[in-house]
Amino acid sequence: MEIEGSRVLVAGATGVLGGHISRALSAGGARLVLAGRDEDSLEDLASETGAAATLVFDALDNESCAAVVARAARELGGLDALVIAFGVVAFGAEADTEDSVAEHVFQVNALAPMAMLRAALAELEPGGSVAVITAVTAEYPTAGMATYSASKAALSAWLQASRAEYRRKKVTVLDIRAPHMDTGLAHRAVAGAPPRLPEPFPVEELVEAVVNALGSGARQLAFDPRERELRVR
Numbered sequence: 001m002e003i004e005g006s007r008v009l010v011a012g013a014t015g016v017l018g019g020h021i022s023r024a025l026s027a028g029g030a031r032l033v034l035a036g037r038d039e040d041s042l043e044d045l046a047s048e049t050g051a052a053a054t055l056v057f058d059a060l061d062n063e064s065c066a067a068v069v070a071r072a073a074r075e076l077g078g079l080d081a082l083v084i085a086f087g088v089v090a091f092g093a094e095a096d097t098e099d100s101v102a103e104h105v106f107q108v109n110a111l112a113p114m115a116m117l118r119a120a121l122a123e124l125e126p127g128g129s130v131a132v133i134t135a136v137t138a139e140y141p142t143a144g145m146a147t148y149s150a151s152k153a154a155l156s157a158w159l160q161a162s163r164a165e166y167r168r169k170k171v172t173v174l175d176i177r178a179p180h181m182d183t184g185l186a187h188r189a190v191a192g193a194p195p196r197l198p199e200p201f202p203v204e205e206l207v208e209a210v211v212n213a214l215g216s217g218a219r220q221l222a223f224d225p226r227e228r229e230l231r232v233r
């Protein structure tokens, strides 16, 4: 997908990764609609990036997730890409994990993105892309993060199984299995305290790789924990 002139919805734009990706896409000449749950933060980022519009959704409400995709396409006169950059983490032993926490994590990390991605099938133009931040834990499920790992693996499996449907629409699916980064996500956990986490991967490197992968039509960005590098597949 050509970034210059593309029409992109960034969902979760007010997060650390969402903000960096929005700025990088804007610098590359994309026209953006920024979506999130905090109107003031969205407005601030919109004035920084020259975004065409801001839209509010809550990942706890699937209808609002589907609705922002259709509204973004109307605002931009069509949609070339959907970037999903929202999510939550939870930590702790499963014996101590409340059902309500597991439901929250699966709703935000799997069901809400799936609702948006289903809506996107009807809106994305041929030649377009979806780029979805899952996590390295989709491939390497991690102790102390079992619920989070499973929610990301669920989303990753959904992306893989839906790839053929997107291909029929000539839309590329990019699964971003991001490594641990120092974005503060762990300190905003919906439950528990983080286990010992690996050395954080540089955010700028991940963002650059995401924009390059979108531009080149890559299908997966995976992290090799031994070599500590991103692999484009």
Ligand SMILES: NC(=O)c1ccc[n+]([C@@H]2O[C@H](COP(=O)([O-])OP(=O)(O)OC[C@H]3O[C@@H](n4cnc5c(N)ncnc54)[C@H](OP(=O)(O)O)[C@@H]3O)[C@@H](O)[C@H]2O)c1
Binding pocket: 012, 013, 014, 015, 016, 017, 018, 036, 037, 038, 057, 058, 059, 060, 085, 086, 087, 088, 089, 108, 133, 134, 135, 136, 177, 178, 179, 180, 181, 182, 183, 184, 185, 188
């Ligand atoms: N940081 C890492 O180490 C890492 C590693 C692998 C994957 N990831 C994934 O990358 C994505 C972005 O994380 P980040 O590191 O940039 O953390 P972040 O700054 O905390 O961003 C999380 C984003 O999710 C949004 N969000 C949370 N609950 C929501 C809800 N109910 N409705 C709408 N939006 C909601 C937040 O909105 P507000 O701005 O309103 O709070 C924020 O925009 C997440 O999916 C995360 O799992 C992160």
